[in-house]
Amino acid sequence: MNENRVPHYPVIVVGGGQAGLSTSYHLARHGLDHLVIEKHRAMHAWDTQRWDNFCLVTPNWQCDLPGHPYAGPDPDGFMRKDEILAYLTAFRAKVDPPIREGVSVRRVTPRAGGGFLVATSSGEFSADNVVVASGGYHEPIVPRMAERLPPAIAQVHSAQYRNAGQLPEGPVLVVGSGQSGAQIAEDLHLAGRKVHLAVGNAPRCARFYRGRDVVTWLADMGYYDMPVEQHPLREGVRDNTNHYVTGRDGGRDIDLRKFALEGMELHGVLREFDGTHLVFDTNLAQALDEADKTYNGINAAIDRHIAENGIAAPPPSTYEAVWRPAQERPRLDLAASGIAAIVWCIGFRPDFRWLDAPVFNGAGHPRHRRGVTAQEGVYFIGLPWLHSWGSGRFGSVGRDAAHIVTHIAARAGQDGATRDRAGQDSAA
Structure with a gap:
């Protein structure tokens, strides 16, 4: 196909989730013609990859997409x-984006004369700028050991889990204790199912402390606005697992030790299936202690904030373990346990193979500074810790989108030489 005859847009946004539509909102405000391309339908992941009892883990007041703050009765x-x-759905209606749904982006390649050729399942387009708003959770991670498990055992990834009723009767093994794993284990536990949970190194935090939601305290303390460059771990923080907590039934802690007292069986990290036994690390006690250390550490930081600012609040407290493993079980006979199903909650891996641009590190993750890459005209939005802890939340993705669009608008008003210098400076 003659590249000069394909439809051209100043900006193509790949992905129609909240990040892509936030970008569309700001592009429209700048008067920049653009197209949003979505593989499925806008916001589909919230409908198709969340379980029935899913709820936010952050308070509703933090929902502040561009031009669309939370306006309900329970902030x-x-x-x-x-x-x-x-x-x-209401946000999409407000944005009214120029979007093509059910269209897959197959390849994005730089053009010799500048800009990009975007090959899709619905034909080719060209663009001066490409904003990658497809997130970083593309391929569900399931370990190779899953192939060796008996075929009678049902296996689903967290993205496929809906409710306890979809799984066959019998005990369920949940692998992973991040936000999804801990909440799915709770969902099954509350449904009366016998649950085995393979616990990883995820930290936890309190839901409420000293009279307020912990998120509210942390927001007041500036934690969600701290740029990644100022975090002690720098870019390493992007590899951190989120704290497990829940907003279910008005919000509460998730205390795995309490679940153990109620009959949930906790194990260390699942390492192998040897044909008969599930093999676990003997790290359970350490993992629980480390999670509680983070829990108490966050509360201690809140205590300091309260003291330094003379804030009136209920007295402080420290979490004390209500259960400890008497003896860790490194091996569990799969047949004898009666486990009928496994829910894999060990995350996703990114897949940006369709983007032909030198903007990735050795692990396949984008290299950028607040979404601006060293490749002129390539941007990312909607990634965890894109700029701050808040970047992956409804409350801050709009600010990141505004930053990227301002950069795009500046490029659109500059000559080629100036644009080259601006792109190099932004990626430094």
């Missing part, structure tokens, strides 16, 4: 799945 509550979908 300190936690929206459930149907409320989230309604909120996002």
